[in-house]
Amino acid sequence: xxxxxxxxxxxxxxxxxxxxxxxxxxxxxxxxxxxxxxxxxxxxxxxxxxxxxxxxxxxxxxxxxxxxxxxxxxxxxxxxxxxxxxxxxxxxxxxxxxxxxxxxxxxxxxxxxxxxxxxxxxxxxxxxxxxxxxxxxxxxxxxxxxxxxxxxxxxxxxxxxxxxxxxxxxxxxxxxxxxxxxxxxxxxxxxxxxxxxxxxxxxxxxxxxxxxxxxxxxxxxxxxxxxxxxxxxxxxxxxxxxxxxxxxxxxxxxxxxxxxxxxxxxxxxxxxxxxxxxxxxxxxxxxxxxxxxxxxxxxxxxxxxxxxxxxxxxxxxxxxxxxxxxxxxxxxxxxxxxxxxxxxxxxxxxxxxxxxxxxxxxxxxxxxxxxxxxxxxxxxxxxxxxx
Numbered sequence: 001x002x003x004x005x006x007x008x009x010x011x012x013x014x015x016x017x018x019x020x021x022x023x024x025x026x027x028x029x030x031x032x033x034x035x036x037x038x039x040x041x042x043x044x045x046x047x048x049x050x051x052x053x054x055x056x057x058x059x060x061x062x063x064x065x066x067x068x069x070x071x072x073x074x075x076x077x078x079x080x081x082x083x084x085x086x087x088x089x090x091x092x093x094x095x096x097x098x099x100x101x102x103x104x105x106x107x108x109x110x111x112x113x114x115x116x117x118x119x120x121x122x123x124x125x126x127x128x129x130x131x132x133x134x135x136x137x138x139x140x141x142x143x144x145x146x147x148x149x150x151x152x153x154x155x156x157x158x159x160x161x162x163x164x165x166x167x168x169x170x171x172x173x174x175x176x177x178x179x180x181x182x183x184x185x186x187x188x189x190x191x192x193x194x195x196x197x198x199x200x201x202x203x204x205x206x207x208x209x210x211x212x213x214x215x216x217x218x219x220x221x222x223x224x225x226x227x228x229x230x231x232x233x234x235x236x237x238x239x240x241x242x243x244x245x246x247x248x249x250x251x252x253x254x255x256x257x258x259x260x261x262x263x264x265x266x267x268x269x270x271x272x273x274x275x276x277x278x279x280x281x282x283x284x285x286x287x288x289x290x291x292x293x294x295x296x297x298x299x300x301x302x303x304x305x306x307x308x309x310x311x312x313x314x315x316x317x318x319x320x321x322x323x324x325x326x327x328x329x330x331x332x333x334x335x336x337x338x339x340x341x342x343x344x345x346x347x348x349x350x351x352x353x354x355x356x357x358x359x360x361x362x363x364x365x366x367x368x369x370x371x372x373x374x375x376x377x378x379x380x381x382x383x384x385x386x387x
Contacts, residue, residue: 012128016350017360020334024344031373032344033361036172036318038236040291042273043284046235049276053269062268064260066094066244070271073278074244078229080282082204082214090249093256094274096266098202098230098243103129104258105226105245106164109196110135114163119149121320121348121355123172123200135163139352146311147174147320151185158189164196167215170203173351173360174320175296175313180213191220199227202243205234205285207315208293216246223248226255233316234285235277242266242274292317295363295370302374306381317364320348322357325386330356333386340384341376 021034071088078084095101112134120139127137140157170177204212216227230243303310303321310321330347337343348358
């Protein structure tokens with residue numbers, strides 16, 4: 001019966017991140033710096049809110065878009081933090097994590113034959129969803145622009161088939177972000193064009209030197225912009241699966257229909273926990289961010305001392321150094337690191353072919369683990385010829 005399956009589903013691949021993680025998971029004495037998951041616990045007051053919701057039998061369906069009280073809390077949070085203005089009744093949808101928000105957005109806006117511009121190297125979760133919608137991902141090479149998509153670069157890739165552009169900043173896997181000035185140049189290119197912008201801002205609370213700027217704050221692009229956010233990274237709530245989507249009313253009403261038939265609504269228990277996080281946990285990400293920044297500085301300085309020259313991250317918890325490899329691929333380097341020094345990093349080619357030669361290192365791990373990882377990497381580089 002396999003030959004009768006949807007060709008789009010048959011042709012997509014398991015995420016390169018997970019593929020490599022699963023490959024080395026059973027290896028002994030391996031320091032793994034692979035997974036992008038906070039090593040902090042969900043704040044206690046948020047967990048207590050989830051427990052209370054169970055005890056009070058808040059275990060039924062909610063509004064498809066999520067509880068209105070949660071959507072109002074989202075509205076207040078994004079306005080206070082990012083100066084964004086969205087109507088909680090018609091322009092905000094609570095989703096099952098940011099991933100589901102991305103999926104329903106693509107399924108709503110894309111048609112077969114459309115093209116979506118992805119600034120590569122990029123998180124591998126977008127491409128399969130684009131292909132499942134019958135559209136084509138177009139990877140814009142950002143390796144010569146410090147991993148940032150620029151207005152000039154967009155002009156090179158926009159065609160009459162371009163339907164959407166993804167702006168995933170702060171970036172997984174590179175940690176870089178865009179300034180207000182850089183965003184304004186992109187806005188000037190896109191305004192008035194029949195092109196959607198999907199701004200994946202899941203790491204926005206983890207911006208280091210400057211506050212995150214959302215492209216949704218530019219009024220001339222608001223009508224074509226869809227913003228994806230969530231609590232997984234900001235409040236260490238990955239398993240609670242609560243994200244949210246912001247879009248103009250005339251777009252959101254159609255995305256909501258796809259969402260409704262996809263999941264009905266997010267978990268009611270998780271919604272109550274998210275409500276607590278947004279109302280009374282606005283400061284929760286700050287201490288986490290301070291710790292991530294310390295870890296980033298340590299890893300960045302360590303890589304520099306080894307002769308590598310990575311782009312310094314602006315946020316998130318990843319760094320993406322390039323290795324001087326000529327005789328092997330990034331995937332082969334990943335295997336070699338595991339076998340020879342017991343260190344697991346994610347091969348850069350998991351983030352499109354533009355990541356060839358790079359490796360992603362997650363510093364969402366404690367200092368002891370990071371220190372051991374850097375020691376093993378240094379040992380490898382001192383003993384192995386990569387050219």
